[in-house]
Amino acid sequence: MVVYLKGCSELLNKNTEYEQLVAQIHQGMLGYDGFENLRVEHDVTLVGKSGATHQIDVYWEFKAAGTTYKTCVECKNYSSAVKKTHVAAFAEILRDIGNANGIMATTLSFQKGAKQLAAENNIRLVLVNHLLKTIHLKMQPILTHFNNINLSFNKESIREALKRNDLESYNLNYHLEGHYSLLDFSGEKKYTFNTFINKQPKKEGKNIFDASDLFIDLEGIGLVELESIMIDVSYSEAPLIESIIESPNSATAIIEDIVENNIHYLHDDGTVNEVPNNA
Numbered sequence: 001m002v003v004y005l006k007g008c009s010e011l012l013n014k015n016t017e018y019e020q021l022v023a024q025i026h027q028g029m030l031g032y033d034g035f036e037n038l039r040v041e042h043d044v045t046l047v048g049k050s051g052a053t054h055q056i057d058v059y060w061e062f063k064a065a066g067t068t069y070k071t072c073v074e075c076k077n078y079s080s081a082v083k084k085t086h087v088a089a090f091a092e093i094l095r096d097i098g099n100a101n102g103i104m105a106t107t108l109s110f111q112k113g114a115k116q117l118a119a120e121n122n123i124r125l126v127l128v129n130h131l132l133k134t135i136h137l138k139m140q141p142i143l144t145h146f147n148n149i150n151l152s153f154n155k156e157s158i159r160e161a162l163k164r165n166d167l168e169s170y171n172l173n174y175h176l177e178g179h180y181s182l183l184d185f186s187g188e189k190k191y192t193f194n195t196f197i198n199k200q201p202k203k204e205g206k207n208i209f210d211a212s213d214l215f216i217d218l219e220g221i222g223l224v225e226l227e228s229i230m231i232d233v234s235y236s237e238a239p240l241i242e243s244i245i246e247s248p249n250s251a252t253a254i255i256e257d258i259v260e261n262n263i264h265y266l267h268d269d270g271t272v273n274e275v276p277n278n279a
Contacts, residue, residue: 018077019043022105022128023058025255026073028272029264030060038062046072048096056093058105070099075128076106084113091121110258119259127256131265131276135245141238146197149176150230154212157225165221172218183215187223190214202233249276 020042027040044059058073074090076082087104094102102123110118110125118125151174162170178194191214200209211226218224251265255272267278
């Protein structure tokens with residue numbers, strides 16, 4: 001029960017913060033359109049013609065020629081598209097309040113039916129979102145170490161190589177580097193040692209990789225077929241890499257009208273205009 005209440009509290013806080021952002025950006029929009037003296041309010045209760053009370057997320061009004069013009073904004077801080085039912089419920093509220101313009105703001109998108117119903121009821125649809133100002137990157141590189149590398153050769157291939165070179169024995173001392181070539185039966189390069197090892201699924205500790213059908217060219221006896229490659233794998237952490245990327249723009253939020261297809265930006269100083277940087 002405690003965890004549930006905490007989750008609800010966090011959600012309410014995020015929704016309230018979103019409503020305040022929508023209020024702030026519309027306050028700036030009004031200033032941009034020349035209505036500097038209008039005050040945008042957050043979380044207003046209005047009484048409709050039916051006598052019912054309605055909680056309005058963002059609201060402003062003004063009088064002109066004896067008429068009061070009201071604007072009500074419904075905020076949907078959703079991670080999915082706003083549905084037609086949400087628009088229908090908001091349209092009913094607007095009808096009950098009377099003589100009110102409607103705006104619905106969300107973060108992601110609106111379903112097709114929601115757009116159609118909004119158009120029928122003259123409800124403006126906008127997307128309002130924060131813009132990233134700072135990106136703090138933390139990267140923890142993991143280093144992979146290969147040790148105790150052992151090659152296992154096909155015995156029949158060894159016998160053939162000795163016979164081919166008229167030898168009874170052969171002493172092999174090898175020093176493998178990452179660019180060392182692993183060949184196919186015709187002697188053509190198929191992998192480097194590094195590319196072969198890197199493409200194999202590995203675990204920490206001893207690993208045995210099937211290397212049949214791969215050959216190496218040994219000095220003095222030529223191509224010899226492998227059976228397997230054994231290798232010890234270990235991992236270690238390199239120093240943490242941190243980087244902070246600052247946005248070159250002064251904009252902190254964006255509002256997009258999905259019908260009129262225009263974009264405006266809210267800046268650090270509370271102003272709104274059509275460019276992401278006031279500088």
